[in-house]
Amino acid sequence: MNSIEVENMTKVFKVLHRQGTMKSEMLNLLRFRLPRREEFVALRDISFSVPQGQTVGVIGRNGSGKSTLLALLARIYRPTVGRIRVRGRIATLLELGAGFNTEFTGIENVFLNGVILGVPRDELERSLPGIIEFAELEEFIDTPVKHYSSGMITRLGFAVAVHVRPDVLLVDEVLAVGDYRFQEKCYAKIEEFKKQGVTIFFVSHDMRAIQRVSDRVLWIDQHVVRADGPAQEVIAQYNDSQAV
Amino acid sequence: MKSISSDAGWVVNEAQPNGVQLFASLREIWQYRPLIFELVRRDLKVRYKNSIGGIAWSLFNPLMQVFVITVVMKFLLPRPVENYSAYVFGAIFLWSLIQASLLDGCVSVLQNAQLVRKIYFPRAILPLTTLLGSFFHFGISFVFIIIYLFIVRAYPEHWSWRFFLVVPVIFFLMVLCLGISYFLAYLNVFYEDVRFILSAFMGLLFYALPILYPVEKVAEKGLLDLYLLNPIATFLVMFQRALMPPPVVQDAFGNQIPSVGTPWGHFAIACLVSTLTLIAGFALFEKNKWQIGERL
Numbered sequence: 383m384n385s386i387e388v389e390n391m392t393k394v395f396k397v398l399h400r401q402g403t404m405k406s407e408m409l410n411l412l413r414f415r416l417p418r419r420e421e422f423v424a425l426r427d428i429s430f431s432v433p434q435g436q437t438v439g440v441i442g443r444n445g446s447g448k449s450t451l452l453a454l455l456a457r458i459y460r461p462t463v464g465r466i467r468v469r470g471r472i473a474t475l476l477e478l479g480a481g482f483n484t485e486f487t488g489i490e491n492v493f494l495n496g497v498i499l500g501v502p503r504d505e506l507e508r509s510l511p512g513i514i515e516f517a518e519l520e521e522f523i524d525t526p527v528k529h530y531s532s533g534m535i536t537r538l539g540f541a542v543a544v545h546v547r548p549d550v551l552l553v554d555e556v557l558a559v560g561d562y563r564f565q566e567k568c569y570a571k572i573e574e575f576k577k578q579g580v581t582i583f584f585v586s587h588d589m590r591a592i593q594r595v596s597d598r599v600l601w602i603d604q605h606v607v608r609a610d611g612p613a614q615e616v617i618a619q620y621n622d623s624q625a626v
Numbered sequence: 627m628k629s630i631s632s633d634a635g636w637v638v639n640e641a642q643p644n645g646v647q648l649f650a651s652l653r654e655i656w657q658y659r660p661l662i663f664e665l666v667r668r669d670l671k672v673r674y675k676n677s678i679g680g681i682a683w684s685l686f687n688p689l690m691q692v693f694v695i696t697v698v699m700k701f702l703l704p705r706p707v708e709n710y711s712a713y714v715f716g717a718i719f720l721w722s723l724i725q726a727s728l729l730d731g732c733v734s735v736l737q738n739a740q741l742v743r744k745i746y747f748p749r750a751i752l753p754l755t756t757l758l759g760s761f762f763h764f765g766i767s768f769v770f771i772i773i774y775l776f777i778v779r780a781y782p783e784h785w786s787w788r789f790f791l792v793v794p795v796i797f798f799l800m801v802l803c804l805g806i807s808y809f810l811a812y813l814n815v816f817y818e819d820v821r822f823i824l825s826a827f828m829g830l831l832f833y834a835l836p837i838l839y840p841v842e843k844v845a846e847k848g849l850l851d852l853y854l855l856n857p858i859a860t861f862l863v864m865f866q867r868a869l870m871p872p873p874v875v876q877d878a879f880g881n882q883i884p885s886v887g888t889p890w891g892h893f894a895i896a897c898l899v900s901t902l903t904l905i906a907g908f909a910l911f912e913k914n915k916w917q918i919g920e921r922l
Contacts, residue, residue: 396920456746458743459916460639460641460916463641465638465640466638467636467637467639468636469636472637472746474744476744481741483672486668493664494668497664498661498664498741498745498747500661
């Protein structure tokens, strides 16, 4: 059974070059100068499907379209052509602590962030002790988040996201932060998810991390899928192409 | 053609050439009630956090305005109006509600850009949550309006069944503000100038509403029908009439100016205009919601 299906999907962004104020745009309209619109193809004719429980690593150079693909899977953007289907509850870790309010305490942010990720309040109340323990923030959980270090925010963000109990987890380069021990903890959690049959979509520049967790790797280059196959093979191909 | 059953259990994200599906959007917003609730809670907490006085401070500003207007009008109106401060009091708090819902509604999407860029949820809940926050705040102020009316002994003497008109008046006022907020929030994503134009416009609107002066002064000049074409003015007059009977206003010679009753006809029109504004604003917002996400 498939968990993610992407069919002939193309994403085009319209980039406005003359993005001025309303006044300057009005004046330009009066001078019959329409704003210059340029189309930018971020992803071209992408098709793939992911069976349930598979962990897919996505690699590619900066600006190749990896993060755009993740945002499309997360429904932040709509495809220009084609369609994407994802089965079940999606948890996105596109940025840790997105949706945190720095004036609020740790606990208040757990509830805010959890509900934003789609977890009912009572479910959050039940998993609260687990979240606090995972984040190792017992002492500071009633402190406003503005006094947290960036590592602490990362820990809390990850702890909330993994307690969402997703069917599909989308992760974008967020494990690079945090100290070694916490990273290990996150990998252990990802392994646990894999055993539970959670489908994971993982974007990273860290080849070791990709190799460690992925069953399959998708290499995106110049906005198209350049290679799609077993992790070892695709990573080897990628490394060969980079070693010039 | 794909069959609908094949999508069961799937979250579908596809290029949609077949336009806007307003009812599907409404159903989705309804499903996101917990998030709406949580975001309203967040907004209110932010508003009342870090200040000891909390709610008391937010009442201070309107109170000062009431005081100034009442004192100034004592000099400007040729004859004093009985209980004038009671009329001003209600009007000022309603004005605060209008101001807050439009100004906050305008920036509601932009302020939550961080969320919009990172997490999926129906974007249309942002202006809605902002509005609910302002409304909650008004609820607190409303208690103070009632207390004030008792303090100046306007109540219980002037209380009547009309009081319950407050409910439909506030409801349709909120409908109108939400509709306008959808327009403004959408425009403000593309042009941040909208916010500044709006606050300048709010300064003008203040004088086009019967807050500083009784509406009878407008009727005296024969401009009432034109004046009440502004639905906000109608709602404000309705609100005042719901709380109190029309004031007794005299001209310079001590003759009473004919008082303005409850403007039922204009109220009906205003309700209709408000509903249409909301439908149009929501449709515009929904039509462009994906564009909003890409521009933030």
